[in-house]
Amino acid sequence: MNGDNHADLLQPPSNVEHAVSERTASHYTPLPTYRLPKGEHRHYQQQYADMYFARLAQLKPAVEQIASEAWADFEIGGETASRKDRVLDVREGELCWIAGTLYMEMPLKPNVLEDIGKEHWIAAPPPRVKYDTGGGLGGDSERGAHAGGGKGLAGAQIMLEDESGRLRLTGGYLSGGLLVTGAIVAVMGTENSDGDFEVLDLRVPDLPRQPSRWETEDGEAALQGKSVTTKRPISGKVAIISGLGVSGVEGDTLLLDLLLEYLLGESADPASQEQAASISRLIIAGNSLSHSSPIPSREELAAAAKKGGRKTYGYDSASYNAAPTDHLDQWLATLLPSIPITLLPGEQDPTSTSLPQQPIHAAMFPHSRAYMNPPTGPEGPGWFDSTTNPAEFSADGWRFLGTGGQPVDDVYKYLPDCEERLEMMEAMLRWRLTAPTAPTAPDTLWCYPFQDGDQFVMKECPHVFLVGNQPKFETAVVEGPLGQQVRVLAVPRFKETGELVLLDCETLVPEVVRFEVFDEG
Amino acid sequence: MAQDYAEWLAINVLNEQQLVSYRSLSRALKVHSNLAKQMLYDFHHKQNAKKPGTVHATYLITGIKRTERPATNGTHSQRDGEDTVMQSSPLLPSSSALKPGEHDDETPNAVQTVMLVKQESLELAKAKFESITGIHIYSLQAKGLGDIQSLTECNRKIAVDYASEDPLEVWKQYGTIQNPDVKRRTQRRQPPPPPAPVAKAAVAKAKPPVPTAKPTTLKKEGSKDSEEAGPASNTSAKAPTEPARKPPTNKRQSSDIFKSFAKGKPKTKTEQESQDSAGSTPKAAPDDEPIAGFSDEEDADEGDADIIEEAPKAVDGKSKKEREAELQAMMEQEDEVMEDAAGVEPDHAEADVDEGAIDKPDPQAEEPKEIVQVESGRRRGRRRVMKKKTVKDEDGYLVTKEEATWESFSEDEPAPKRIKVPTTTSMSKSTTAAPGKKGAKPGGGNIMSFFSKK
Numbered sequence: 001m002n003g004d005n006h007a008d009l010l011q012p013p014s015n016v017e018h019a020v021s022e023r024t025a026s027h028y029t030p031l032p033t034y035r036l037p038k039g040e041h042r043h044y045q046q047q048y049a050d051m052y053f054a055r056l057a058q059l060k061p062a063v064e065q066i067a068s069e070a071w072a073d074f075e076i077g078g079e080t081a082s083r084k085d086r087v088l089d090v091r092e093g094e095l096c097w098i099a100g101t102l103y104m105e106m107p108l109k110p111n112v113l114e115d116i117g118k119e120h121w122i123a124a125p126p127p128r129v130k131y132d133t134g135g136g137l138g139g140d141s142e143r144g145a146h147a148g149g150g151k152g153l154a155g156a157q158i159m160l161e162d163e164s165g166r167l168r169l170t171g172g173y174l175s176g177g178l179l180v181t182g183a184i185v186a187v188m189g190t191e192n193s194d195g196d197f198e199v200l201d202l203r204v205p206d207l208p209r210q211p212s213r214w215e216t217e218d219g220e221a222a223l224q225g226k227s228v229t230t231k232r233p234i235s236g237k238v239a240i241i242s243g244l245g246v247s248g249v250e251g252d253t254l255l256l257d258l259l260l261e262y263l264l265g266e267s268a269d270p271a272s273q274e275q276a277a278s279i280s281r282l283i284i285a286g287n288s289l290s291h292s293s294p295i296p297s298r299e300e301l302a303a304a305a306k307k308g309g310r311k312t313y314g315y316d317s318a319s320y321n322a323a324p325t326d327h328l329d330q331w332l333a334t335l336l337p338s339i340p341i342t343l344l345p346g347e348q349d350p351t352s353t354s355l356p357q358q359p360i361h362a363a364m365f366p367h368s369r370a371y372m373n374p375p376t377g378p379e380g381p382g383w384f385d386s387t388t389n390p391a392e393f394s395a396d397g398w399r400f401l402g403t404g405g406q407p408v409d410d411v412y413k414y415l416p417d418c419e420e421r422l423e424m425m426e427a428m429l430r431w432r433l434t435a436p437t438a439p440t441a442p443d444t445l446w447c448y449p450f451q452d453g454d455q456f457v458m459k460e461c462p463h464v465f466l467v468g469n470q471p472k473f474e475t476a477v478v479e480g481p482l483g484q485q486v487r488v489l490a491v492p493r494f495k496e497t498g499e500l501v502l503l504d505c506e507t508l509v510p511e512v513v514r515f516e517v518f519d520e521g
Numbered sequence: 522m523a524q525d526y527a528e529w530l531a532i533n534v535l536n537e538q539q540l541v542s543y544r545s546l547s548r549a550l551k552v553h554s555n556l557a558k559q560m561l562y563d564f565h566h567k568q569n570a571k572k573p574g575t576v577h578a579t580y581l582i583t584g585i586k587r588t589e590r591p592a593t594n595g596t597h598s599q600r601d602g603e604d605t606v607m608q609s610s611p612l613l614p615s616s617s618a619l620k621p622g623e624h625d626d627e628t629p630n631a632v633q634t635v636m637l638v639k640q641e642s643l644e645l646a647k648a649k650f651e652s653i654t655g656i657h658i659y660s661l662q663a664k665g666l667g668d669i670q671s672l673t674e675c676n677r678k679i680a681v682d683y684a685s686e687d688p689l690e691v692w693k694q695y696g697t698i699q700n701p702d703v704k705r706r707t708q709r710r711q712p713p714p715p716p717a718p719v720a721k722a723a724v725a726k727a728k729p730p731v732p733t734a735k736p737t738t739l740k741k742e743g744s745k746d747s748e749e750a751g752p753a754s755n756t757s758a759k760a761p762t763e764p765a766r767k768p769p770t771n772k773r774q775s776s777d778i779f780k781s782f783a784k785g786k787p788k789t790k791t792e793q794e795s796q797d798s799a800g801s802t803p804k805a806a807p808d809d810e811p812i813a814g815f816s817d818e819e820d821a822d823e824g825d826a827d828i829i830e831e832a833p834k835a836v837d838g839k840s841k842k843e844r845e846a847e848l849q850a851m852m853e854q855e856d857e858v859m860e861d862a863a864g865v866e867p868d869h870a871e872a873d874v875d876e877g878a879i880d881k882p883d884p885q886a887e888e889p890k891e892i893v894q895v896e897s898g899r900r901r902g903r904r905r906v907m908k909k910k911t912v913k914d915e916d917g918y919l920v921t922k923e924e925a926t927w928e929s930f931s932e933d934e935p936a937p938k939r940i941k942v943p944t945t946t947s948m949s950k951s952t953t954a955a956p957g958k959k960g961a962k963p964g965g966g967n968i969m970s971f972f973s974k975k
Contacts, residue, residue: 001913009555009558009559009562009783010562010658011559011562011659012559012560012562012563012566013526013556013559013560013563014559018696020553020696020699021695021698022698022700023698023699023700025700025702026534047805115851253667253670254637254670257676258637260676261544262635264698265548265697265698266544266547266695266696266697267543267554267635267653267657267659268581268635268657269654269655269656269657270655271655272583272635273696277698311756335703336703337700337703337705338695338697338700339700340700340702370705370706371703371704371705371706373949383702383703383705426839449609470842490955499632511632512632512633512635513632513633513635514634515634515635515636516635516636516637517636517637517669518632518637518638518639518642518645
């Protein structure tokens with residue numbers, strides 16, 4: 001089992017020259033899809049409703065096309081489904097289909113009006129595991145069986161809304177589905193005597209067009225008049241990690257050190273070092289710091305109030321602890337000379353809390369700043385790219401879409417029985433509403449009120465969809481109607497699991513490297 | 522070379538009882554990391570052969586760990602999701618159907634594990650692995666390792682001790698993976714060396730992203746940065762001297778006042794400052810002379826030799842700007858009186874120092890003035906405000922003084938800007954009028970800033 005070759009390093013030093021490897025190059029093009037305009041150009045005047053309308057306008061054609069294809073031949077009792085333009089045009093007893101936005105009314109969902117009534121200060125609402133009242137919180141129901149019909153959605157009302165009005169949806173079909181507020185769907189059915197629409201079938205916009213590999217780079221080159229290179233070097237791997245959770249507490253940073261040394265190619269045996277040299281880029285998907293969000297959670301505020309300290313309005317600079325950012329900065333600065341890094345902020349990182357989170361500012365990284373692009377300099381990809389959350393970029397030709405996990409976490413809260421995060425991610429892709437707010441923004445996930453169009457509508461299908469800060473590593477390939485294939489990755493929190501995900505950029509197959517400290521206990 | 526490492530390790534591990542990791546060894550002896558690992562092994566082996574139990578090691582094992590979970594579910598490859606366990610998939614009929622069974626198939630993709638283990642548990646750990654690709658020694662220590670987390674200390678020390686090395690140049694010898702594409706821009710200002718936590722707050726505060734037109738600011742950074750390991754008093758003792766640099770740079774007041782004040786200043790101050798300065802790194806060396814000189818000026822301004830000593834205690838509450846302002850206030854008070862003292866000859870070392878300081882008057886000249894900027898209807902900037910300050914006298918008496926200090930202010934947010942959206946609000950029109958009026962007198966005298974303050 002243990003061959004002798006692994007004991008190379010367990011011997012006295014000889015005169016063998018130790019090789020120094022070179023890292024595989026990384027081709028990287030960040031896309032500014034989620035960057036908000038800076039400073040005074042960022043407006044908060046507009047209403048959030050506009051966002052919904054924009055989203056509907058963008059996705060309605062797509063979903064209608066799919067629906068009409070699917071239901072063109074559908075017949076029940078000799079009646080074919082006809083398309084209705086407006087939700088309110090539905091007549092009782094008539095089989096038809098309509099498209100609109102889903103809205104779920106759930107009793108436990110945070111209600112902004114209640115919040116304003118209760119609280120006087122701004123604080124994050126208490127986290128809830130699920131918004132549903134109770135029905136099927138996974139206790140007794142067997143896997144996936146929504147046996148009680150609407151039991152899982154007890155207390156919830158589902159409605160379909162478009163520019164004209166709202167229509168309540170019912171039917172056994174709904175209990176089996178992944179439904180969240182904000183998804184654009186087409187439903188087919190008929191109106192019953194209560195005035196509710198009974199759903200027989202449902203369609204979603206599904207995956208949009210997927211660009212081919214290297215399309216971004218080729219397109220850019222074409223725009224700039226350069227010749228398109230047909231030969232591309234072999235790509236290496238991309239390391240993805242999330243949830244580093246650097247806090248000021250020193251007791252738990254050993255895993256970070258192990259990771260650092262592995263990536264630098266210093267630790268482990270030469271074979272592993274060679275493998276590490278093929279890692280061309282590190283992507284950090286959120287929550288690099290713990291408890292660094294500028295908005296204190298409700299618990300923190302309660303604790304502070306209990307301590308009886310004077311109420312500090314605004315920011316109390318004396319309580320700032322620079323240790324976590326300093327530690328993170330040192331860690332990054334040690335890695336940067338050897339490997340380029342893309343950093344996505346997460347829920348607990350010091351940046352805006354509403355999606356899309358803007359990049360963590362360079363001022364937080366005095367050491368690593370040298371590797372970033374100067375703020376007024378040319379807009380090329382920086383070696384150290386602090387980017388938005390969610391982020392879209394093209395690495396090694398593949399289009400990546402990454403988020404720090406908030407959208408999926410929010411969708412998770414909506415679905416009563418579903419624990420399968422991969423399913424949710426797949427659903428998000430099919431709704432074409434991945435990023436930000438996943439569909440649930442702006443309803444339960446804070447976000448920026450987009451005016452011109454919902455930036456969260458996915459225009460092009462990515463090749464890799466990665467979501468950080470998930471409880472465990474999961475992956476799958478989602479297939480689309482036009483032959484698109486998306487690799488979905490749920491990246492676990494490093495702080496808890498010590499796992500690093502390596503994605504091979506030639507095959508898009510991920511693998512996991514786990515770092516741990518042996519526990520004798 | 523062969524003897525060096527044995528010696529070095531003997532000193533550090535056995536004599537000094539330190540924790541030595543392969544990285545620390547490679548940095549200290551400037552060798553490749555893999556070579557360092559072998560050196561550690563050799564040392565460990567030999568020492569324990571001589572006297573067992575003298576040196577303890579931790580090992581790093583890489584390999585494929587045995588998975589405990591049985592992956593027995595069959596593979597589903599059909600695309601339709603109609604009749605599967607997950608009833609949620611029918612909602613997405615075109616999905617490639619992620620069935621629960623498939624998850625197990627996907628996950629045991631050869632989980633490679635990198636495990637750190639103490640030597641006592643080495644065999645146990647090895648047993649957990651299905652196949653091992655490599656083992657090497659991670660660190661050595663004289664006694665058994667109590668808390669394995671203390672190994673982070675090694676990397677931390679490396680960061681501190683070798684902070685001056687340029688990674689792009691020297692790390693090649695350590696065997697770090699090189700990257701030919703790395704882009705780094707040269708920074709005008711050096712990033713702060715890993716400072717002690719106490720001084721860190723001071724450094725963080727003193728770091729505005731200011732363009733290099735302010736060389737004195739740079740030097741201040743330098744002097745502040747240099748206080749890494751110094752005692753807190755070092756930090757504070759230097760800080761009061763910095764504002765002293767500002768007043769002399771104002772041409773009007775320049776050498777006149779200082780010449781008059783500079784007479785017969787206690788040389789003790791100079792000594793104290795030079796002692797403090799001596800403790801700092803070479804970065805502050807060019808600052809020593811001006812600092813030594815300015816401490817005298819500051820004494821002159823304060824008129825009390827002991828204030829310097831008290832100032833460190835009170836300095837925590839003060840900001841740099843407040844101290845500048847204090848001195849500025851003193852300066853301006855004295856201005857009228859000392860106008861005619863221009864004839865006084867400078868004949869001490871302070872003269873040189875003054876000249877040196879005056880060379881950089883311009884960047885500082887704007888500091889004392891009240892700066893008010895108007896930006897998008899919002900007035901903000903610096904202004905003078907009277908504040909009370911209580912200090913302890915040399916006899917232990919509390920003396921309350923009222924003095925002018927600088928503080929930055931900004932008005933409340935002006936009325937929101939209008940955008941093309943037809944959501945007109947006549948309210949916004951009226952509110953723009955009010956701050957607009959106030960903003961109409963930018964840079965107005967103190968009176969205006971008084972009124973705009975809420």
